Amino acid sequence: MVDTSLLVIGAGPYGLAVAAYARHRGIEPTVLGEPMGFWREHMPRGMFLRSGPDWHLDATNVHTFEAYLAERGVDPAAVDPIPVDLFLAYATWFQEIAGLHVRPQLVTALRRHEGAFEADLDGRGTVSATTVVAAPGISHFTNIPHRAVAELPPERFTHTCFLTEVDRARDARTLIIGGRQSAFEWAALLADAGVDEVHVAYRHDTPAFAPADWHFVDPMIDQTVAVPGWFRHLPADQQDAVAQRFWAEGRLKLEPWLTPRMPESVVHRHPRTEVTRCVELPDGDIRAELSTGDVLLVDHVVLATGYRADITAVPYLADLPGLETIDGFPVLDEHMQTSVPGLFLTGFAATHDFGPFFGFVRACPAAAQIIVPELARLLEARAELSGQSR
Ligand SMILES: Cc1cc2nc3c(=O)[nH]c(=O)nc-3n(C[C@H](O)[C@H](O)[C@H](O)COP(=O)(O)OP(=O)(O)OC[C@H]3O[C@@H](n4cnc5c(N)ncnc54)[C@H](O)[C@@H]3O)c2cc1C
Known part of the structure; x- marks a missing residue:
């Protein structure tokens, strides 16, 4: 059995961003999932991104997509719109430069066991983890008319x-x-x-x-990182206004x-x-x-009927006792921690409490900055406790 302080389930943009920042802060993660699997297997070949070159995965703001292009002498204006394969190449580069070893295995079940987590891997082994960050994306949430x-x-x-x-x-x-x-x-x-x-x-x-012009999102992301729980504490009409602005840019424009x-x-x-x-x-x-x-x-x-959140459709979360939900989304605290202590959920699953930006790459660095300090705190507290009990 593998034993780890941090298990990251999912190797899409959010899983990679959180895992890389955790590693940067001295927490060695175990990362499971197909690296950028959703982008490789569920997006159309030949697709172009809607997002621009300033969206990236690095919470330290160093290994950005623009840095990747600069290293290759590519002018961002020459790759507008961005071909999906180029962003995938960036993600591979980011994973390497961050030193992330991703195991392309799926988690079939997750349970609490003696104060820690145990994850079953599709028929081949188990991982024991003190903390878990799950970044399941949207593939489990297809909306069928x-x-x-x-x-x-x-x-x-x-x-x-x-x-x-x-x-x-x-x-x-x-x-x-x-x-x-x-x-x-x-x-x-x-x-x-x-x-x-x-x-x-x-x-x-x-x-x-x-x-589409997504620059209006930037100050909101800054607020989200600077003020814990910024979006969730906004009055309902202001939350609606943010959602409307997002809707207008993403849905009323092609x-x-x-x-x-x-x-x-x-x-x-x-x-x-x-x-x-x-x-x-x-x-x-x-x-x-x-x-x-x-x-x-x-x-x-x-x-082309989109996605509707239903966190219980994620196979390894379906039967997890104590996981509270609201409208199909997990109930999260200000650090994206679920009602199951030590289990964090991010990406689209966090949009209900943290705002619509978390459905897109733009908020990956923010998710890492919100989650990882709390992970570090939990792990330190855990280490202190076990030191005292020895
Ligand atoms: C057609 C289309 C176009 C898009 N274009 C853009 C765009 O231009 N810009 C943008 O920012 N966003 C775009 N998006 C949104 C995009 O999906 C998200 O930004 C991004 O993929 C979210 O990343 P994630 O890490 O949360 O999830 P995902 O990218 O979905 O990654 C999920 C990860 O979880 C893993 N996984 C799944 N099940 C398990 C399991 N049981 N055990 C272990 N691992 C598991 C997968 O292998 C994968 O690694 C687009 C979405 C679609 C559908």
Whole structure:
């Protein structure tokens, strides 16, 4: 059995950022998960980031994405928008430079045992840990519009989380349900790949194709780090205003570089439209009924319908006694510690209490700065106690 003072479950941006900062502060972590697994396996190949070059993983502000580019003599303006592979290369560089050895193993169960944690690894061993930071991301939280696809065999529809490549035979005529960035990004990727017909159906107006400007987030992140519990202590109307601002930038805008990739002859938009029912016809076509009364015949349905938090859907947290939740999110203290002492949760799971920025890379350094000092304090207290009892 491996014994560690800190187990980090998840090796996406948040897991790597926290693990690197813990190591910087003298806490040697054990890190489990597929390094940037969500980005490699659940984001479309050929995708571009919505975020800019100033977003990075390093709480010490040294090994930034911009530093990575500078070391290679690359002008940030030359990589705008940023290809996903470039950010992945940065993350690999960051992991190496931070000296993080990530074990690509999944945790199947987590339990408290004699004041510590025990994590089972997919059939191969156990890790015992004094403290745990979990950064599960969003892949466990896919939101499925059940009414629309209830009658379809499962192989006829795919959530964008499980879609990475275009299959031209299967996707020749595709209906995309949803009308935000990932819906239109897939429309563009399908059109790029030369599919015949793409329909995008969504209940709202068509968002504006305008560049997002995320700089308004910077002072909020600074506040989050400087003032413990800053977001959670804001009055409800101010929290709503932050969420609205985020919504306006992220959801009411689409990246303008998508527009030329979506010829109207291929990509057909259906704003203010709900897909009410999809059925498979005897000849294999999918018949999709729209709330406008229109009917479409397609070969595949893509669900760009986003994510909805349900922390009990994370396999290793589902049966953990004492883990309190609210609206599917974990209840956290000011250090992102859950109601299970010594267990911290970060990333999207922390957005309810810490603000929407924690669903994005921008807040990775902040998460590390919030969690790691408290981890250090807990571990010191633990060491003192065990010293006294000897
Ligand atoms: C299409 C798309 C585009 C996006 N574009 C951007 C963007 O441009 N900029 C941006 O900032 N954000 C973007 N995001 C959001 C992005 O997902 C988050 O910023 C980021 O991935 C959150 O990091 P994370 O570490 O919390 O989780 P993830 O990146 O999801 O990492 C989860 C980690 O947990 C591991 N894991 C899962 N289950 C287990 C288990 N049982 N045991 C051990 N490990 C496990 C995985 O292997 C992985 O290492 C995008 C999201 C999507 C869906």
